[in-house]
Amino acid sequence: MTTSTADTIAAGSTPTWQRWMRRHGWTVGVWLLLVVLVAWYSTLIPSFGSFQFATIITNGTPWVFLAAAQAVIVIAGGLDLGVGGMLVLTNVATARFMDGQSFEVTIMIAIAAILAAVVINAFVGWIVTASKVPDIVITLGSLYFYQGLALAILPNPGGGTSEGFRWLFTGSDVGTGSNPWPATVMIAIPILVVAWWLGKTRSGLSLYAVGSDRTAAYLSGIRAGRTKIVAFGVGGAFAAMAGLSTTAIAGSGNANTVGGNMTLNSVAAIVLGGVALTGGIGSVIAVVPAGLILFFLSPILTAMGVDPNRAQIIQGVLIVVVMMIAGLIEWRRQRRV
């Protein structure tokens, strides 16, 4: 009787691959864009080999982790301007305390740093939830707080870490080499674990639920406040990972790094990665190539011979153009439905 309704909701009404592309087309597209850019880059520079490849992945690692941190929080309907500050704070604190320590001790310090970041950022999430002050205000405060704390811990660039710890994130004892695998594995494991958690478990799906429709989530028995606190905690862990990889790459800490810039890059990366700033939509897997692409823009522009002072203009235009294309695709899709 209600033929048309029944058809649209019946199993098998649209081919599986078509639906899969509709859901994951964006993720596939961003990965393809990264592949294309790498291929193009390889033609721009005199020699392209495993060293160049490893350099891109390794140096892009902090960008990827920071984008993942922002993605988890934004999916849950939040926004954390403090992630860049957390990166700097973790970088500085670990560089100071790891200096001259053995590999085992540096690993212990790294784990402690991640746990501390989880607790601190979850506390920020709790403040956001309890005070009902918008995220952007509270986390602007946490950004300054982290950055200031970093300066207090290490006023001048310095510190150090163990060779083994540097190898863990860079495949080299000196922070730069031709082995891309350690960085790849260090990115892949946490990202895949979190992607599985977000997509398959009830607690992970709660993040999407709260970000998508807070009222409906509440009525479904989900505790919105607690969910947001969890999101901030997980985001804090990723931001700490970004700081740890920075320590490994640089071999030192620098409290003068501008955390705010890194935060804004993380926001740009998640938008490129298809995470809706309004919450509830997106995947951490798509955020990986998006973070790498954003990092990758400046080497490409350098290789093209663009004046570094003008590169930012081009970066800005590129981001806007890519987002306009995305908007067009989405608009055409909705028009068809």
Added chain:
Amino acid sequence: MTTTSPDLLAAREISKQYGPVVALRSVDMTVRPGEIHALLGANGAGKSTMVKILSAVISADSGSVSVHGEATHLRKPSDAMQAGIATVFQDPALIPDLTLAQNLRISHLSEDDVMPWLDRMNLGGIDFGLQVQDVPLAVLRLLDLARALAHDPQLLMLDEITAALTTDQASYVFEVMREWKSRNRSVLFISHRLGEVLELCDYATILRNGTNVADFDLTDVDEAQLVTAMLGDELGEQAVAASETSKESAAPTLVQEADRPVVLELKDVHLSDKVNGVSFKLHQGEILGLTALEGQGQNGLFQVLSGDHRPSSGELIVDGDELSARSPYDAIRKGVVLVPAERQNALLPQRSVRENLSLPLYNRISKWFTLARDETERVESAVDRLDIDVRAGSQVQRLSGGNQQKVTIGRWLASGFDTLLCFDPTRGIDIQTKAQIYELLRQLADDGSSIVLYTSELREIPLVCDRVLVMYNGRIVHEQDAASATEEGLLSAAHGLEGASA
């Protein structure tokens, strides 16, 4: 059953205040096991507040709730679920960006839990991989019902569940309610459709202005008695009389269609596969009814009429000119305006009544910087004419559903229009406001406006319309004088069962 208390749910002296507005004042309600209990009242009487308190979405200021004689503290929705109370809210509590399967998952359910119920509601073939936002509202309501049932509650609360459902879908819900009753479980049923209530329910608690004013055993009560109790003696008689008069005023004015100019005409309009060749003429001063079961192309037809979608083929002619609208803006400039099904889509919920009313006036560039005096007056006169309760008018979202609907219509009164498209304008609205809306539509038509009224409530057709069209499978399958239309006749036409008159 070891419990000694005969009552399943006993709410005592429930009170709730929102700032200065008293929503509930010491309400008592008792639901026994194995009964279908109606909670009735006009808009703003406090029904929704009561449901929200019993489902622990909000907490009462004072009063107690006990389930099976045990005092229950309801602080969050999961407490209510644990106490055996499951609710289907007016807006389905499903997450739009997640799939149906993921939505079940966050409610601790699996597909197998809801499948038996979906089967009975003719939704057995549903695809759980669909995202909620791609599923029609009516289906979501039924899904939400299946989800509530899967929790196996003692008390099932249904808040206006039938409002967006077609007749056949509503009948599934009724079957499920009866089945639930036969299992010695209970249902708390909220509906503005008193016919349904009398047919299904055993008892009724009536709320008026936040207080329970009467309890009825529904075995020997008629609609008029319920209405009188809901509205108070005087108002009740007026409302009954009003719906009678609008019936009378509609019936004798048999429109001499041929004499009146055609203001809007559709010629063989198609819209992808939803609308398959619809043609009709709308005359000046006419109220043209349109009805159909869910998903027969009425949404697509209204998208074409309101300028939201261009037809894939065919013509839309307004005042003699073809209208090729790129957006509703173009249609509105030609005087064709829409009152959509979802009030929230039409209103700025956080802005004031007056701001909402004057919103369409912003369309005129000359008015961007100022609202001229006469327009302020037009807004005021719309408030008066519609009898909008503006006490809570600083934010439209605080108004009751009926008053919100008046604002959506009032917007167009303030800006002026030629053709008014109404999509189920009385959905979820109390009988008194309904009568006011009927009367208003008739007045507008008498003043020379034309109206297309889609309604899923068949009894509105003879009450309000001059002529009626029935859609089935994207086509108009039936046309007749509204005055001679019967619910049975329309229903069989809507099922595509009739080959006769066209």
